[in-house]
Amino acid sequence: MATRFRLAAFGHTMEVGRVVEWKVSEGDEIKEGDEILSVETDKAVVDVESPLGGVILKIVGQADQELPVGATLAWIGDAGEEVPDEPEEPVAAAPADSPPKERVTPVARRLADRNGIDADALEGTGPGGRVTKEDVQNAIESGTAPKKEDEVPEGVEVIPLAGIRKVAAERLSANWAQAPQVTEGIEVDFSACLAARQDKRDSWKKEFGVEPTINDIILLATARALKDNPALNVALVDSAIHQFAHINLNVAVDTEEGLTVPVVKGAGDAGLGDIAKAVAELAEKARNRRLSPDDLEGGTFTVTNLGGMGVDWFTPVLNPPQAAILGVGRVRRAPVVEGDDVVVRDRVTFVLSFDHRVVDGAPCARFLSRLKELIEDPSSWL
Amino acid sequence: MALTEELAKKMYTDMWRIRMFEEEANRQLGLGNVVGALHLYCGEEAVAVGVCSNLRDDDYIVGTHRSHGHCLAKGADMEHTMAELFGKADGTCSGKGGSMHVADLSLNILGANGIVAGGLGPGTGTALASKIRKSDQVSVCFFGDGAAARGTFHEAITMGALWNLPVVYVCENNGFQQWVRRETVAVVDSVATMAGSYGIPGVSVDGQNVVEVHEAVSEAVDRARRGEGPSLIEARTYRYFGHSPGDLEEYRTRDEVEDWRTNRDPINTFRAYMEERQWLTEREDEEIQEATSAEVTKAVKFAEDSAVPGIEEALTDVVDTAWRVEA
């Protein structure tokens, strides 16, 4: 019977051996103990004796081939015998259900993307030539990483999303995804307020030390309207509605670094002077980047005004966890039908966005109506 | 080392120092000042003194569980040794070793050893160190006859003999292996005969006769120092106390103990030897005993006055935590 002759371990640590030369050829007759080949181990060249006599039927392990211990070197048997046609070692089949794999591992791509590197252009050293995290790291360390910018179309500058912009982006996305936002708008006649401001400008300036702006007047009216409609002065925190006793207004301020929204505290009980002074102070701090965390915390409702930039109206996005935000457009001269006449009046559009999980449309509508009333007849409060 | 009158007086004094130290230690055990196992050396003084009277300060000794005598004979300070038995901070081992681990590395006393035959390997190892360093230091391994039954006895002496190491194996054969008589558990009577298995000299001497011990060891130490290899010396001896506290001593009679104490006491035997040579007057004998008694009293006072170790000491000396290497 043909016998398989395997590579044995010639030392404590031998795992592979290299066939140096065969001293016999296929068909040769050998005796047990004949030196039939030499094998190089990690230590030395060993002459290997045949463990049995017979005829070399087939030489499997060829000269210069490196073989693992246990690999077949040759078949020995009787002359003319057939060598069984069986594979060297059963090869483990790849699991049938394993999905085809990407050439770049997801982890490697994550790292490459974070560093603006084109992982597809890297050479892979992982299983099956795949690009691994280590390949990306090595490319970064050696400074040979191909930049992803290479693929960007001409004329496009890629600016990484970072800092305040990144935080804002993440918060806005989360907010947009979570809160069902509804928007209501109302157009208001601002003429009375303007007239009052014209009348009292000098005395206000004397009394308050600052000259109240149109926005200050709107903030005061908003605070009064909120006081009458506390359903909007709420926040949704951890599945609970927080109803605020006080009214703290976030006021959007545009700075070089982007939008910031400091808080005018206690607006519900404030007079025009208090608000004007607080806003002037906060705006000054914001411009000088001196706002403290305390200036930015504790708001219950937000007012954002783009009127100064000529915008007629817009839909503001919620400032979570607050339930509502008021967007203010510019004061503009517009024709208005009064009775049967067309007259020119000063008009402003207010747009309110609110979180419908917390507050319904009707209270919001009541708030806007009350705001309209207050703005159109300021005699009681201005 | 030649036995001169001066050396003899020192040896006689050392035998009393051991005797009185051990009797006092036993008394302190009764008083509750010493706790734990206490293996007393009374009756065997001639062996420790006969051996150590041949050694230099830089020679090594390793001991057994019954080793106070070895330490004192090699020069250990009585005050610190007593303080160690008391478990005090000033003990030779800062109170962390106790009776079974007294040691003074500054005198190359590598310590008592609580494992029977535990010292044979390390003792032989110190001799290997001397050989590598080409110093002429000699090592002595003390062990009991019970140790000869252990494999480490065989392994250590095999290598000591194989490499001609400067070591003297001293077997204190007191006839008992804890609570059994040697003849009930041993096959050969004399441990000295086992030396033949290793191709080294083996002699058996009267362990109650300090002169005989001294002379046999003198020859063995000289041989070792000359680089001619190890020797095995068996000293036939007897312990007056039980193995340790709690020994009911059912394996022997009071008469047997009394017979050894009266007729074969090593101190009496040596006194007679010295008187015969007019090396010791009655007056000198009294002075030696008085001085030794005073030394023991002082040692007890020192031990009593020494502080108990701070409890934080329980957590130190596991490894040298101050040692560091830089990457």
Add this chain to the structure above:
Amino acid sequence: MSTITFRDALHSAIHEEMARDDSVFVIGEDVIAQGGPYTVTEGVVDKYPDRIFQTPIAEAGIVGLGVGAALAGMRPVVEIMYLDFITCAMDEVVNQAAKMRYMTGGQASVPIVIRLPCGLGRYVAAQHSQIMESWFMHVPGLQVVVPSTPKDAKGLLKTAVRSPDPVMFMEYKRIYTSEGEVPDEEFLIPFGEAEVKREGEDATVIGIGPMVGKSLEAGVLLEDDGFDIEVVDPRTLSPLDTDTICESVRKTGRAVVCEEDSSFAGTGAEIAAMIAESCFKDLQAPVIRVGMPHVPMPFAPSLADSVVPRVDDVVDAVRRVIA
């Protein structure tokens, strides 16, 4: 840097230390013949014939002599041919070497290194394949060192030789022939300093010895799952660098401890318990251990290969700890 084998790294460490310090010597079975079964002590006899001792087969005696020589100021490097045989010398390791400093109140120093070829190598069954790290870890006074790469093998062995206290130096037979980069210049690796061998963010895999390499391989495979693992190699088990392990676990929130030895009452058990005590609030899943089942090493290659943890076992464990 040169790329050399684990075995050659140990070989050069011994030669360098013997050249540096005359008190270093080698003792063990067959350490002259063939330079030891693993040729780690090859050539020592030619350079330092007075500092290498080829012993009879007497492990208790070998370690015992080593302890004595160390007490006398020498620095023995003891080879125990197979770790399994150290059980014959446990008195010398546990009662003599480990306790000597403590019992003498700090007087004694026992700077002995005991090299312990261990784990599954060629298939030589239960009495020639054991690991026992956790036995040694449990003995105060012993330092337990487990290199996983040629660099660590060299740096840690050089440090071990210089240590004033006993070192149980684990040499996994299966990685003697593994290759790695080793600095050409002199270097030491301090004890008690783990190394993060791969940085990652999704789970911490603590690998012992050869499990470090397997964990790194698993790390590549797990990238396909989108999992980026961190691999921490403690390098010394006693002292154990708990800070580095905890820092990693706090970052990833998940831990898998991998060893080749039996998990039961083992090294991984100690590390898992330490993590649970120190980082419980940071953990998002229970710690998982990967190790050999609680059986002696079988002989048949098919059986032996089935019980020693593989790369797949690490991959599975990480998937479970993240799932």
